[in-house]
């Protein structure tokens with residue numbers, strides 16, 4: 178587990194087929210004594226006359242006080258500078274791995290050495306995924322101002338003179354996605370650019386930074402649909418990270434949302450259905466979710482399946498309540514409290530409902 182520190186990676190989520198692992202340091206924070214100071218600081222990070230680095234420092238101060246890091250809005254100039262830096266970084270990737278081809282889409286910088294058909298399919302998949310997540314998370318439509326198609330993340334409302342409405346860009350400025358066909362290239366990439374030694378079971382990683390930069394990396398390991406599934410899983414982690422504020426969702430919810438999205442968008446992949454079958458078998462055997470709701474640093478593979486099925490159940494029952502649940506948890510409300518508030522279910526009742534949905538009676542948390 179990595180500490181939450183400025184300007185370095187704060188979390189890496191991994192799809193590990195052998196030993197699933199997800200780590201995200203919980204923030205420690207002081208009691209907030211002076212809410213007027215906080216309110217003033219929140220106004221300052223929105224004040225675009227203050228240089229970006231100063232606003233970022235204020236946002237980090239808010240994080241120190243509250244445990245939640247608000248995202249620092251960027252002017253168009255700052256946004257374009259970030260994008261310029263991201264493109265320069267991808268060029269470094271390409272210099273090290275000349276087979277990588279890069280394309281810029283509305284929300285992604287995608288680099289891969291995949292053959293043309295897969296390359297195209299991944300591009301389409303990323304766009305579809307962004308649309309599905311925006312719909313599920315209720316990300317608003319905005320109308321980019323003329324000449325600012327790549328512009329800042331300051332929300333712009335529809336205006337008569339502006340262009341076609343698009344989903345607000347949740348990234349700052351784009352999400353970088355790198356996909357390798359070769360194990361050894363992938364391992365070298367991770368070591369060289371992220372100082373990360375990947376295990377043989379690692380199929381993908383989500384690198385998240387406190388200044389809002391997100392890089393997803395994945396590798397092909399023989400089945401393209403399982404690659405696509407891993408890619409969606411990891412990119413969804415990035416999306417969950419960028420949603421509202423930088424504050425970690427509980428492990429089961431974070432992994433459940435990522436696996437739910439992967440299964441929904443890539444139904445041909447075997448990895449998520451396998452975990453869900455394992456979850457049903459485990460519930461039949463133990464009538465328990467193994468305290469999945471309380472896990473902080475590890476879920477067993479079957480619990481990924483149980484978490485995804487729980488997210489599916491909540492989304493089917495009341496999709497708009499699910500958005501409120503995520504936002505309240507991001508704001509720091511206790512998860513079980515929010516479940517009771519929006520779904521009238523505590524953990525045991527939710528576990529019981531999940532069991533019943535699978536035809537198994539008496540499942541406890």
Ligand SMILES: [Zn+2]
Nearest residue numbers: 190191199435
């Ligand atoms: Zn994960």
